[in-house]
């Protein structure tokens with residue numbers, strides 16, 4: 001693994017405040033993801049996994065701490081800046097696929113390319129979408145609609161869409177949560193292959209068997225990050 005930093009969190013906290021109570025969802029999280037990494041983050045319900053992924057994905061902001069994508073500090077960006085960094089630097093794979101049923105597979109995968117600040121030509125879009133559909137072995141379904149596909153196939157399309165802008169990191173949230181074990185295993189195999197080809201992956205999962213497939217396993221416990229080595233010290 002080369003030690004080029006893709007993502008770095010430094011002392012990230014997240015506090016939710018309501019009229020009745022304060023919840024400290026993340027309590028000083030530090031971690032770094034390097035080029036070629038395959039990191040899994042697991043932990044019990046309520047430990048802060050979704051909160052952490054929302055911050056990594058620039059869907060939410062931390063209460064305090066610093067977040068870097070490469071050299072760029074993205075902790076204090078405006079909503080519009082966050083949207084553009086998210087589109088061009090991060091790929092997202094959701095548990096529920098989040099494909100648009102009215103659009104073809106091709107147009108779903110092309111969507112992030114159409115929101116780039118510097119527009120691409122139609123030929124460039126076709127080339128990038130075709131390459132990503134090939135990567136997930138779904139070229140033969142380019143003209144189908146998502147609801148004509150199995151759950152496992154829909155997740156593969158969602159992975160192609162997440163890869164189409166060549167993101168620094170693929171952020172993956174419970175990728176097998178809506179799949180049976182056969183399709184879940186196939187999607188996990190595909191993530192492993194993509195990582196072997198150079199894709200950097202950060203995945204949140206409840207499933208210990210799938211967490212074990214990552215090269216680096218991290219655990220969140222009550223908003224505090226522990227790796228496998230010091231897990232015993234943290235509990």
Ligand SMILES: Nc1ncnc2c1ncn2[C@@H]1O[C@H](COP(=O)(O)OP(=O)(O)OP(=O)(O)O)[C@@H](O)[C@H]1O
Pocket residue numbers: 016017023024025043044045046047048049050051052
């Ligand atoms: N919008 C919110 N307002 C108030 N508290 C919240 C909010 N979002 C999350 N929390 C609290 O922050 C803590 C962490 O929640 P989070 O959803 O990140 O956990 P999780 O590990 O993803 O859980 P699960 O595995 O059940 O999805 C929990 O105590 C939760 O109740």
